[in-house]
Amino acid sequence: MIAVEVRDVSLMSGTATLLDRINLEIPESQVTTILGPNGAGKTTLLRVIAGLETATNGEITIDGRSTHAMSFAQLAEKRSYMSTNLPSDVPFTVRDVVRMGQHPWVKPNESLVDRAIASMDLGTLAHRLVSSLSTGEARRTQMARILAQVAPLMILDEPTNGLDIAHTELVLGTLRDSAANGSTVVAVLHDLSAAVRFADHVVVMKGGTVRSAGHPDDVLSEELLSDIFELNLRMVGDRQGRALMILPADSPGDRTRLAKGRQ
């Protein structure tokens, strides 16, 4: 089953083409990660799918229904969205913000709010003001809000940004569990090794276009990744056991010389 279908979507900003005729299918109840270098259009694509930006051309459907035909309130029942930027100076407590995740639903479910707080290891911080939290704690608060929204499609822009390794695992594990329970997860991740380990489906982007999409084993190769990131990359480890590492083939000194050579 297809959860999200992106048909011929382009987005222009002035004369710049941010997304160029993107066609994409995001499978239901799976974890899809979007990979690519800075400026590839990953965040823009997520925002267009989430309905935060309107495509210049093309159409996006969620569960077979065009997002154009849905109000913001209807969209909020279908998808949740986490921005890569953490809002500053939020005057509410952690619990208040997580409870706001229930906004799209008529009757707030307090036990769901409690579960979301506990699952993101925020129990002791529930009554702290979000503005007083560290970056990682604020990120987990946003994640708990997403969980409390219980939308069948979760769209996340770098959900592990600013998290330590234990909390990165916690967030990725929680998202995998959500997919196992029927949610569709789409996330931009910059940690390539984590992205491969975590994903059922990958989308590789560059220059506002999709270069390749499919199962990580079918799509990801040293050649493709090296080409995309313009850097020699090596894949080390066990692909089947999901213990794959993607590392630069050259030492940092070599790369500096390479960059200087390009200038």
Place this chain on the structure above:
Amino acid sequence: MVARWIGLYAVFVSIVVVSLFVGVANLSVSEVWNGLLSGIGLDGGARLTDGIVLNIRLPRVIGGVLIGVALGVAAVGLQAVYTTRLAEPYLLGISSAGGLGFLIGALFGSVGGAPVYPLVLAALAGSLLALATRRMAAIADIGQGMILLGVALNFVFLAWTLMLTYALQSPRLPTFVYFVFGSLGTVTWPVVWLALPLVAITTIVIGRLSRSLDLLAIGHDEAISLGVDVNRVSVFVLTATGVATGASVAVAGVVGFVGLLAPLIARRFVGPFHRHLLHASAVVGAVFVLGSDILIRGIGGNVEVPLGVVTAAIGGPLLVVMLLKKRVL
């Protein structure tokens, strides 16, 4: 929480009562009481003191409450839309735009003693500028830095107000100093009756959006993802803000810093949720304006200090402290 509301309203009622007693004429409790009764036809109404209470002090007090409510509520709305606690009608230039609109309207004269044209043009100019600030913030992609643009706009409208006043020298235009710094000294019933429904309607409009404003306060992307039509809510709030500010300008001229101080204090009393915050900011705004006005009348002298001078004297240092604490940008 109940005790805090009782405390807030106790301060409000006390300050309203004190306001009725402070002024050049030294009135006794019975004189003020009889004056109020005469207004509802329960007493003679022919005494000089009745006229002072009914036609000078009462419109002055109600006018003060109106502008306090209007600016307190408008500021809370603006702060949610711009996600900064520095946003308020004066610092964004909305008050000055309303002021210029009022002056242009004043050239058309009044209708039966009521400043209909000035008030309509003040509300229109305030709303248009409030909506324009959002467009400008989007074009320049400056978001919270909008305040700097607002300060620049403030100077532009002030300059045009000054130019208009000097160039035309019209007896229809209000006294410049009292207009650009605000004063409750010239409040009359006709302007109170005109401004009252506008302030009431805009307060209700912004109040009905309080849940959406809560979500805006955690970030615009977050609000959209939770189902808020941010564009629509912002347009409603900014239009209402401009109308409320325009109405306040028609009552007492351009009064600054009320919108900065009222939400700040209100937040400490009732927390960040807008259903309570809007209400408390309205009450604190009214208390601040009436308190400043009592101070002005208490200072005495032959010439009254403009209201905006006192609110700026209190609010200006507060702004400096807020900036130094870096809690607002």
